[in-house]
Amino acid sequence: MLKKRMAMLLVVAFLFSVPLIGEAKEPHNLYPEPITVKLIPSINFSVVPHGDYELINLDDGEPVAFREEIDFRYGKNRVDIRRKNGDIITSKNGFVLREKQRSNRHYVTITSVDRGGSGFQPTEYRGSFMIEPGNSESDRLTLYNVLDMEDYLKGVVPREMSASWPIEALKAQAVAARNYAKINMDSNKFLYDTVQHQVYHGKSVESPNSNRAVEETKGIYATYNGSLIYAYYHSSSGGHTENSENVWSSTLPYIRAVEDPYDTHNVNPNTSWTETVSKKKVSDAIFPEKDWELVSLRITEKSSTGRVQAMEAIGVNINTGEQKTKRLPEGSPDSLRWALGTTLKSTLFDMKEESISVKVKMKDGKEKDFSETTGMKIRHADGNDSVIAYETMAVRTLSGVEYARTGASEYIFTGKGWGHGLGMSQWGAYKMANDGKTFREILKHYYTGIEIEPRS
Numbered sequence: 001m002l003k004k005r006m007a008m009l010l011v012v013a014f015l016f017s018v019p020l021i022g023e024a025k026e027p028h029n030l031y032p033e034p035i036t037v038k039l040i041p042s043i044n045f046s047v048v049p050h051g052d053y054e055l056i057n058l059d060d061g062e063p064v065a066f067r068e069e070i071d072f073r074y075g076k077n078r079v080d081i082r083r084k085n086g087d088i089i090t091s092k093n094g095f096v097l098r099e100k101q102r103s104n105r106h107y108v109t110i111t112s113v114d115r116g117g118s119g120f121q122p123t124e125y126r127g128s129f130m131i132e133p134g135n136s137e138s139d140r141l142t143l144y145n146v147l148d149m150e151d152y153l154k155g156v157v158p159r160e161m162s163a164s165w166p167i168e169a170l171k172a173q174a175v176a177a178r179n180y181a182k183i184n185m186d187s188n189k190f191l192y193d194t195v196q197h198q199v200y201h202g203k204s205v206e207s208p209n210s211n212r213a214v215e216e217t218k219g220i221y222a223t224y225n226g227s228l229i230y231a232y233y234h235s236s237s238g239g240h241t242e243n244s245e246n247v248w249s250s251t252l253p254y255i256r257a258v259e260d261p262y263d264t265h266n267v268n269p270n271t272s273w274t275e276t277v278s279k280k281k282v283s284d285a286i287f288p289e290k291d292w293e294l295v296s297l298r299i300t301e302k303s304s305t306g307r308v309q310a311m312e313a314i315g316v317n318i319n320t321g322e323q324k325t326k327r328l329p330e331g332s333p334d335s336l337r338w339a340l341g342t343t344l345k346s347t348l349f350d351m352k353e354e355s356i357s358v359k360v361k362m363k364d365g366k367e368k369d370f371s372e373t374t375g376m377k378i379r380h381a382d383g384n385d386s387v388i389a390y391e392t393m394a395v396r397t398l399s400g401v402e403y404a405r406t407g408a409s410e411y412i413f414t415g416k417g418w419g420h421g422l423g424m425s426q427w428g429a430y431k432m433a434n435d436g437k438t439f440r441e442i443l444k445h446y447y448t449g450i451e452i453e454p455r456s
Contacts, residue, residue: 028146031146031148031149032149034147034148036190038143040113040193041110041112045110046072047069053098053100056097058093074134074139078091079091093132096130098129108124109122109123115202124202129144129145130143154211156200157213160198173213173233180233219455230252232420233425233426234419234425234426235417236346237419238271238346239263241258241421244422248422271416278341283341295314296313297314305348306348307333311327312327345419348416349416350413429446
């Protein structure tokens with residue numbers, strides 16, 4: 001009986017001493033609030049761990065010995081590791097490089113990563129990593145950085161707000177970014193390291209000031225009626241933030257338009273802006289179809305804060321003279337920023353055409369001035385009519401051929417602010433912090449009816 005019991009204990013001890021493949025694949029349990037970020041490495045890249053790391057082959061869950069540097073090579077439906085002596089270790093499922101125990105002193109240098117969409121370069125990251133085969137549409141390995149929320153934020157905050165800014169503004173940014181990361185992580189398998197989620201450049205961009213902001217707000221979130229809020233933020237409100245439904249589709253009770261005098265100060269470079277766009281560029285964006293030209297563009301609707309909600313564009317077929325009207329935008333009001341052949345800083349703008357006067361002789365022989373003749377019909381000497389569809393038109397005169405302007409050649413947009421205008425203005429937070437406001441006061445100014453509280 002005693003021998004049987006000893007045998008059972010040995011079996012149990014053996015089972016617990018063997019690392020399970022499932023455990024090896026999930027370094028997430030090392031971190032109180034794990035965040036997974038998808039990175040874009042070059043086709044082949046090297047990793048240099050600093051600190052106590054282990055490398056696990058996911059095919060069998062066994063550790064792989066390594067020295068200072070690990071060279072990863074792309075293979076179709078596999079991950080290869082090349083050793084210094086030329087040997088190749090292949091895994092169909094990939095590898096996990098994880099901290100043996102979590103430590104602030106641990107980090108990894110990756111030789112070539114597309115850092116937040118800003119180009120391939122060496123970058124340092126905290127945490128652990130999963131290296132998996134690329135999918136059928138990829139020509140590179142799939143690389144994930146798994147780390148704790150607070151370490152993730154240290155690589156986000158100084159990319160979303162200058163680390164030299166006042167500490168209370170950085171604290172407000174840290175809380176907003178923490179909310180944004182938590183909500184998106186709860187509904188996605190991973191986050192991107194670009195503006196698609198939040199710009200994240202790892203340990204390479206950490207700063208003592210922004211790290212302090214993260215550490216002093218550790219675990220603190222913004223809530224509304226006990227639930228986490230979507231803590232949207234943007235660069236500059238232009239003097240007034242916006243209601244959520246006037247930018248995107250849903251109505252959020254804590255994203256309400258608020259007057260923002262803090263945003264309009266002389267340090268903010270976005271207090272006002274001007275963008276001049278050629279009429280052709282705007283026409284090609286709105287009427288990409290062959291033989292169609294833009295003849296009229298106007299703002300038809302604004303929100304109570306002055307943000308453009310809708311525009312009307314009229315196009316003409318240069319062959320038939322047929323006209324059609326398009327209502328812009330086709331998506332959310334915020335998409336107007338990209339719908340006009342350029343990228344406007346915000347939808348808080350006015351628009352005018354280049355000022356021009358075109359003199360036209362009418363059928364009764366009288367002359368009349370127009371600011372735009374594109375889309376009109378002109379009668380030729382042979383009695384036939386054609387549609388005016390170009391910015392200049394060749395006209396035969398007694399002295400030869402001259403080119404006459406038919407209308408404006410460009411649109412001039414004048415606006416305020418930068419970004420969608422929802423939630424916190426970063427330049428407004430800068431001024432509030434400079435004026436002595438705390439991060440709690442900043443957040444409660446921009447998010448209506450919220451609480452600032454720690455969450456486990």
